[in-house]
Amino acid sequence: MTQGRSIRLFLVDGTPNGLLTAEIMNWTGHVLTGPRSRLSELVQRPECGRTGIYFLVGADPEGDLRPLVYIGESDDVATRLKQHNRPEDKGGKDFWERVCLITSKDQNLTKAHVKYLESLLIQKAGAVGRCKLANGTAHEYVGLPESDRADMAFFIEQVRTVLPVLGLDFLRSTTKISPSPGLERQAPTELEPNQSVSVSPRLKMEVKRQNIVAFAQEVEGEFVVLEGSLARGEWIDLKHNYRHLYKQLCDEGVLVDDGNGFKMFTRDYGFTSPSSAAAAVAGRAANGRVDWKVEATGQTYADWQDQQVNAAAAMPNESV
Known part of the structure; x- marks a missing residue:
C-alpha cells in the first residue's frame, strides 16, 4: 500500500463553480482552472502572465462521447486564451467550456520546458485515448538537457496526479491486466506513480x-x-x-x-x-x-x- 498524498484546493471566490487553484506538497507546479464564463476574471490572475501549459476542454461538436481537448503552451497564457476566445471564423475555438492552466510557483519554467511538456502531453493524451485531441500531431521536441528532461518527466506525473482530482481524466492511463482472457491473470502493469493496486477477482x-x-x-x-x-x-x-x-x-x-x-x-x-x-x-x-x-x-x-x-x-x- 502506498502512502497518501495531500492536494491543496482553493476556491478563489468561495464558489465550487468558479476559479479553483490546486497545489501538491513538494511540487513547484501551480494549477488554475475555471469555466469559460469566468475567463475575464481568470486572465487577470498573475498566473496567466507566466510561462505555462494549458488545456481547453469541452464537448465534441461531432458527437464523440469523449471530451475534446486542446493542449497548448505560451510565454503569456492570458494573451493566448484571449485569442482562443475569439469566434472561430476569427481564429478562435468555439468548442471549449473549461480551461486549466499549469505554471510554476518558482517561475522556473522556460519556453523550452513548456514546448517539451506540450509535446509529451499531446503524445500521452493520444496514447491514453480518453479524449479526442483538437491538436494535430505532436511535434518531437528534444531540445532539453538530460537533467531538464528528468525534471519535466516528474512534472508531468504530478500533472497526471492532480488533473483527475479536478475532474479531468484524459491523461489517466487504463491499467493493463493481461494479454488475453485465456491466460492466467497477471499483476497489473502501466500503473500511475504512487498508485496502489486494487484488483477484483476475474x-x-x-x-x-x-x-x-x-x-x-x-x-x-x-x-x-x-x-x-x-x-x-x-x-x-x-x-x-x-x-x-x-x-x-x-x-x-x-x-x-x-x-x-x-x-x-x-x-x-x-x-x-x-x-x-x-x-x-x-x-x-x-x-x-x-x-x-x-x-x-x-x-x-x-x-x-x-x-x-x-x-x-x-x-x-x-x-x-
Missing part, C-alpha cells in the same frame, strides 16, 4: 444463446473488459443510449470483427460501470451487477461486492 459474462464470453476485472474503481473478450456483432437495442458507446468502440477499433460474426476487444478497455461494460458485450442494455459473475465461484458481481462491504464493516476500527 469476472466472466456469458450471452449463452450467442456463445459470447467476455472477461473483466475492476481495477482502481474502473471496470476493465479484457483484451480478447467477445461481444455481439451488432447493436440490437435501438432505443438505448449505450448504442452510441458501442458505435464509438467500433469506430475507434476497440471492437473489431473476429471473422465469426462477433466483435472482439482488441485491447483492455475501461468502462465507468459494470452495466456499460455488459451492454457493450451484449449489444443491448444489460444489468452488469448481475450479468458479470466471479469466474471461480459463479457469484454475481453484486453479491461479491456486498460480501466485500460486509467483511470490511465487520473488521475492527484501527486508530491511525
Whole structure:
C-alpha cells in the first residue's frame, strides 16, 4: 500500500463553480482552472502572465462521447486564451467550456520546458485515448538537457496526479491486466506513480444463446473488459443510449470483427460501470451487477461486492 498524498484546493471566490487553484506538497507546479464564463476574471490572475501549459476542454461538436481537448503552451497564457476566445471564423475555438492552466510557483519554467511538456502531453493524451485531441500531431521536441528532461518527466506525473482530482481524466492511463482472457491473470502493469493496486477477482459474462464470453476485472474503481473478450456483432437495442458507446468502440477499433460474426476487444478497455461494460458485450442494455459473475465461484458481481462491504464493516476500527 502506498502512502497518501495531500492536494491543496482553493476556491478563489468561495464558489465550487468558479476559479479553483490546486497545489501538491513538494511540487513547484501551480494549477488554475475555471469555466469559460469566468475567463475575464481568470486572465487577470498573475498566473496567466507566466510561462505555462494549458488545456481547453469541452464537448465534441461531432458527437464523440469523449471530451475534446486542446493542449497548448505560451510565454503569456492570458494573451493566448484571449485569442482562443475569439469566434472561430476569427481564429478562435468555439468548442471549449473549461480551461486549466499549469505554471510554476518558482517561475522556473522556460519556453523550452513548456514546448517539451506540450509535446509529451499531446503524445500521452493520444496514447491514453480518453479524449479526442483538437491538436494535430505532436511535434518531437528534444531540445532539453538530460537533467531538464528528468525534471519535466516528474512534472508531468504530478500533472497526471492532480488533473483527475479536478475532474479531468484524459491523461489517466487504463491499467493493463493481461494479454488475453485465456491466460492466467497477471499483476497489473502501466500503473500511475504512487498508485496502489486494487484488483477484483476475474469476472466472466456469458450471452449463452450467442456463445459470447467476455472477461473483466475492476481495477482502481474502473471496470476493465479484457483484451480478447467477445461481444455481439451488432447493436440490437435501438432505443438505448449505450448504442452510441458501442458505435464509438467500433469506430475507434476497440471492437473489431473476429471473422465469426462477433466483435472482439482488441485491447483492455475501461468502462465507468459494470452495466456499460455488459451492454457493450451484449449489444443491448444489460444489468452488469448481475450479468458479470466471479469466474471461480459463479457469484454475481453484486453479491461479491456486498460480501466485500460486509467483511470490511465487520473488521475492527484501527486508530491511525
